Amino acid sequence: MLALLAAASATALTVLPTDAEAATRMRCSHQLPPSHHIAKVVDRWAAEVKTLSDGNLDVQVFGSDSLIKANENILAVAKGDIECAFSLNFQWGKTLPLMNVTVGPYTMSSIEAWKKWPDSEAAAFLEERLLKKGVKNVAWMFQTNTSVFTSKGKPLLKPADFQGQKMRGLGPAFDRGLKAMGATPVAIPGSEVYQALATGVIDSAITDVAAAWSRKYYEVQDHMTVVPVLAAYLHGYVNPGWYNKLTDKDKAALKKAGDLAAGWAIDASQEAAASAPADLESKGVKVHIATPEENAAFKAAMAPAFAEGFADETGADGRKLLELVNKLQ
Structure with missing residues (x-):
C-alpha cells in the first residue's frame, strides 16, 4: 500500500506544473550597467510585464552583456536563441541603417517630439522594417538628446x-x-x-x-x-515566433508595459542629463x-x-x- 501511495504521489508531482514551469520564460539581454538610468527603466518594465501578465511572463533581465554580447543580441533574438533583447539604435549598423535616423546631427533633439514617438508614423514605419529583419518591437526607450x-x-x-x-x-x-x-x-x-x-x-x-x-x-x-x-534610444524586441504563441492577454501586457516604459525613459533621461x-x-x-x-x-x-x-x-x-x-x- 505504501509503495502504491508513493508511486501515486510521484506521478502527481510529475503531472502538476510548478509556477516556474507554468510561466512563459522571457530572457532579455542588454549591455547597460546596473547604474545606468535606462537599465533601471528596463528593470521597471520587466516588473510591469510580470504584473500585467499576472506572472505568466517570467521576464529575466540580463544586463552588462552578462548573457550575450551587445553585437550579438539582434541575431540571437531573430534565431530564437533567446526571447528578448534591448539594443541601441546605432547597433543595427548596416543591417538596418534606417534605425540611425535620429543620430543625424541636430536632427531630432526635441523632447516633445520624443513624447510623440511611440505612436508615430515614423515608429510604425520602423517597426515594419524591424519585423522584416526578424524581430518584433515591443518598447521604445528614449535615452538621450544630450x-x-x-x-x-x-x-x-x-x-x-x-x-x-x-x-x-x-x-x-x-x-x-x-x-x-x-x-x-x-x-x-x-x-x-x-x-x-x-x-x-x-x-x-x-x-x-x-x-x-x-x-x-x-x-x-x-x-x-x-x-x-x-538623439539615441534603446528599443526592446522579441522573437516573432515566440510572440505569436503568446495569449492575447500577454501580448496586451507587453504593449501596455512598453507604452508606460516610453514615458518612464523620457523622465529618467531628462533627470540624468540634468x-x-x-x-x-x-x-x-x-x-x-x-x-x-x-x-x-x-x-x-x-x-x-x-x-x-x-x-x-x-x-x-x-x-x-x-x-x-x-x-x-
Missing part, C-alpha cells in the same frame, strides 16, 4: 580640434560626420569604451552625458563638451556646454556628411522616414 565629446588633455570645442583623434564611432553614417572633422572613428561596443580610453586604443569618445557618468569616463577623460548633437554635468565636474572633469555658435559649427561640418551617408545607405525608405520624422518636429 551627448558629450570626451577627451583628455584638451577640450574638443570646434571641428578642427578633432583632427587626428582616434574616436569611438557610432555607425557608418554618423561616423562620416566625425571623419569630416578629421577624426578617425573606431567601432567599439559601449561596454568596452572605458578600457579602450584607459589603454590609449582610442583618444576620445562620444556618448550620452549620463553614460559618461555611469560608465565612469571621468576616471580616464578630463574634458567633456556637452552637445545636443544626436544632474550628470555637475556630477562629472565633482570628479574633476572640465565640463563645457557648447555655445550656439559652437553647435552651429559642428552642425555645418557634420550634417552634410551624415546626410550623404544616410541617403546612400537607405535610399527611398530613408527619404520617406525623414519625412515622417519631420512631422514630429
